[in-house]
Amino acid sequence: MPGFQIPSISFTVAWWRRGVVAVLGAVALGAVAQPQQSLEQVSRDWLQGAVPQGGQSQDLPLRMEVEIGRLDPRLNLAACARMEPYLPNGSKLWGRTRIAIRCLEGSRLWNVFLPVTVKAWGPAWVLSNNVSMGETLEMQDATQSEVDWAAETASVIAQPEDWVGQTAARPMMAGQTLRQGMVRPPLQFRSGAQVKVLAVGNGFVVTSTGQAMAAGGQGQTVRVRMDNGRIVSGTVNAQGDVVVGQ
Template sequence: MPSTMLTTSPFRAVWNALSIRSWARAVAALAACCVAGGGFAQSVADPASELAPITQRWLSDALTRAPASGTPLRMEVVVGELDPRLRLAPCARVEPYLPPGSKLWGRTRLGLRCVQGATNWNVFLPVTVKAFGPAWVLVGNVAPGAPLAASDAMESEVDWAAETAPVVANFDQWVGQVASRQLVAGQALRQSMIRAPHLFRAGAQVKVVARGPGYAVSAAGQALTAAGAGETVRVRMDNGRIVSGLVSDSGTIEVAL
């Protein structure tokens, strides 16, 4: 069975591109709407040649039924092939389904099971779901720790599902951030590739504010690692105790009690 590709019309996927949690909810929503085989169970006389069309129709319907809101994406699906040595018996009713834990996002697989036949077989077909949308693409290489300027990237359309890390689609979220590793021209900026600039180095004296119901206590401590605003850092207090807290924009370590 040769690989085939289908393209759905643009639809609005379920997420706010600026939030990792929204990204996760979007992928989960695509999975949740497609777990059951639904109305695509049908008779198949020659499974080797007929499973791909069934898969294409099921995926097209599943993506179309995804809840609508957020950033518009152009979806493409590439359907892989079964092992050509596999011989499947004719089946009166084949049902596609999304295996537990799978998502209709990136490289995945779709289950196809014979639920009415002389032999009730079950196979998995490799599938790649692509989601094309706006993103910022690097125009040159960026060294680890180097700050990102507006001229370092240009807006383009990329496959959001090519990697698991969310795309950074908002200009304000990456300008002024620094590269968390070596970045290469042509890469789309993703959350895992950038971080906030360090406000202090490892070993620096920092202010720790511990907050509880109706009170706050401040003390000095020594940062065990470098960190920037919004990151979690471990601090050794004067009494030797090690605490973890969130770095504020001012460099203070906020610890919840």
């Protein structure tokens, strides 16, 4: 039987950010293809159907681009009258991934995996210059540009209020897209410092002090060793206090 040859193809669709969640649930079982379709057509049609055509409003729309790769050229698949694409366990339609296609009707049944790259183009902030670890980021340090959100696993930091005034968690280079884990709040105190601890309950606040077991910034969770030796965990507030409880 002649083998299938599939060239690399790509197409684009409009996709809203929240559509990603819908895709991952909706395509788990796949949709059965019509008889006599080629593997290339089955793959393309299924992917186009798996990607929502908008439908859910979001402040930051993404322009999706799907690239279908090639099967292993050593494969020699038997002719198949009915094929079913599906999303393998552990795979996501995001970044470099894969889909599976199985033959349901043919002289010899088979199941293959096809490499796919899903790009999600949208607005993000790109560094204009190099930034040293611990340096506080200011508005002029980055410019807005269209980037592929799916190029890395870490989420893009899309809003300026989420990075302006934050400090670099590591050295960063000009041209890098700002993503989660690259910035952190400015330190309110360092490890070993005496900090105020606020134990908050229903209608009461108890104030005490303890020794911070790690450096902390606003919004971060830190552990504090109290004077009696007990260790508590709380969230650093804007004043540099550690709030324990609700």
